[in-house]
Structure formats: structure tokens, C-alpha cells
Amino acid sequence: MRSFSIVDVWSIVLAVRWTVALAIMALVGGSIGGLIIALARSAQSRWLHGPARGFIIVFQGTPLLMQLFLIFFGFPVLGLEVNPWLAAGVALILNTSAFLGDIWRGCIQAVPGGQTEASHALNLSNYDRMRYVVLPQALKIAVPPTVGFMVQIIKGTSLTAIIGFTELTRTGQIINNATFAPLPIFALVAFLYFCLCWPLSKWSRRLERRLSASLR
């Protein structure tokens, strides 16, 4: 056993970049997936919105930890080699897609129906209606909850520690196993998460206030 030193503090602080990298990966991948889910969910065709709804219900109705385990243990079943990056990335992206898909579906539906009717009256194609009329207005409503959801993504990345991905939480665990100073280590780890999440929470709340003021 060695004692907790400044070197350990530094390695914990540096581990923040893996947490941030995971979160960005989940956000970018999840945004693409979420947009597809949101569009499918608000489509007319039953063959589109049915599966999208099912996807959302399944991912919102099961624990993220179980989703991680299923993907982690499921890859070898498919004959693929497990790589923590891949397993963590796929699980987080699928999970984020479901949640963002649901949030954005709400935003698309919040655009007044008259806008869609006007687009029909102007003989816009479905693509043009979405691209030029509905989505730009939905985007405005979508920003505050999406920023708020980024906090959930960052907190969610901590679970990848359990399948062995060495990010912030796992680094804290490893150093705790070597130095056995849980109080300063986990306080520092918690503080670092707080530094990542708190500004986003604040920002999201401010955006929300501004949006509700502009809608009034």
C-alpha cells in the first residue's frame, strides 16, 4: 500500500478527458440516432412510428447498467471481440438516441399544427416541410432540454467503469484500491463531475427561462 499523493490527484484530474470523450461520443452518435428516432416517431406511417416507439420504451424502461452488460456480454455471442470502447460507445449511443429521440419528438409536436397545415397548403413536400418549417422551430424549443440531458449523459458515463472502461470513476476506484484513501479520492471525483455538470445545469435553466419568456 502506498499513500495518496499529488501524482494521484493529477491522474484523477487527467481521467476527466476520457469521461468527456465518452460523453461527446454519446452526444454526437445519440444526436444522429435521436433525430432519426424523433422523425420516425412523428411520422404518419405505422411502420415507422411503431418501432421508434418500441425502441424508446425499451431503452427508457430498462436500466442503463443492464444495457451495458447486455452489449458487453452480447458482442462475444455474435463472435465479435469485446473492446470496452466499443461496448461503452454502442450502449451509450443507443441509450442517448432513445432519450433524445423522445425529447425531440416532444419538441416537434410542440410546433403548432397550423404550421404543418400551411406547409401542405403551400404544397411543400414532406422533406421541405420538415427541413424548412417544422425542424427550425422545433430546434429552438429543443435546446434547453438537450443541454439539460447532457448532464444525464455525463453522469451515465460513470457506469462504463463497471464494465472496465478506465474513465474518471474507474480511475478513482483503481487509485483507491492502491492507496485506500476513499474520502479524498471520491470527494475529488465527485467534485470533478460536479464541475462538468453544474455549468451545464445552470446554462440549461437559463436557456429555459429565456425561452419561456420569449414564448409568453
Add this chain to the structure above:
Amino acid sequence: MVYHFQFGVVLQSWPLLLDGVLKTIELSMGAMVIGLLIAVFCSWGKSNGPRALHWAIDAYIEAIRNTPFLIQLFFFYFALPSLGLQMSATTAALVTMFVNLGAFATEILRAGVEAVPKGQVEAGLALNLKRYQVFLYIVLRPALKTIFPALSSQFILLMLTSSIVSTISADDLASVAANIQSETFRSFEIYIVVTAIYFLLSLSFMGLFKLAWKRFLYFPEGR
């Protein structure tokens, strides 16, 4: 390579799984009840308490909302013993869950109480209703109606999050899964089954809450 699924060994341990389900429900319900009491106190303190209390409650809420559940769990289970507060894994799990829920529920409760217009309370008093009648029929019911959907989804979220307590081997469904896994080595099968159980649990609770909402809380609203 062709994988041979073997659900048999997993399904054989159904008594263990059932036990895990009950423990997960028990843990979530317990945390919900205590967490709600904390939330009632905090939302009262935020509007009526002295400034220091108000500040402390804000700090508590922000700290919990902006850190991962897993770290909160590690903090209560690994870090607190070094301050002389030793807890069993299951107790630590319960404590983390209600401390976590308390913070989220405080925000929900405040939104509900603020949603009842002052004029309605005054109207009730003007109609010579007793204070408790005003609270019961005019404040509580509409407030419950407003917060019920948010609270019920928070409960389901809490139940799903509770699977994380298996990392410190507290008693719950996910721990049962981990135990069965280490005995049978059928990781994929066991996690498929357990994920399905969690899914059924959240669907049933959602249905239950919807029923309760329709039966006890719903009333038509004038514009």
C-alpha cells in the same frame, strides 16, 4: 462460431430471481417513502426556513443532481466508514437512494405547490371552508395532480437506477443476476432475463400509476 443459448440454468434459479425482484421493489419503495419525507421538509425549508437553511438545501440539491449515482454510492459505502460511519452494503444502498431521490423530488414538489393559484385558497376561505378543508380539497389535490406524473416517472427511474447498487453487492435483483452469473457463466442469458424483468417491472408500475391517477386524482379542469 455458433453460440448455444442455455436459458435453462437461468430459469431454474427463478426463486432467487423472484427474491431479487421483491428486494428491488422493497428497496425502491423504502427509498421513495423516506426520500419524499426529505423532499417535503426541503421544499418547506426552501420557502419558509431561514436563509442558512435555504442555502444548505440548495447546496444539497445541486450536489446530488450534478454527480453520478455511482459516485454517491461509493461515497456512502467506502468513504463514510473512514469518518466512523460504517454501514452494511444494503443500508448504504438505501441511504444513497433516498438521499438521491430527496433532491430530485424537492424540485417536483415545489413545482406542484406553486402551481396552485393563491386566489383559489382565498376563494375557499371566503366560502367558509376550514383551513384543513382548504388544504385537503383545494391545495393538496391539484398539487398532487400536477406532480403525480413527474413523481411516478421519478420512482421508475429510481427503481432502474437501483440496479447500480449491485456494484457494492447490496441485496437486489441485479446482484442476484451477478451471483447466478458467477455460478453458471451464462452471462448473456442471465442479463437478457434480468433486463426483461426490469422492463416488466417498469411497465407494470407505469400501468399501476396510470390506474391510480385515473381513479383518485383525475378531474376535469375548467379553462
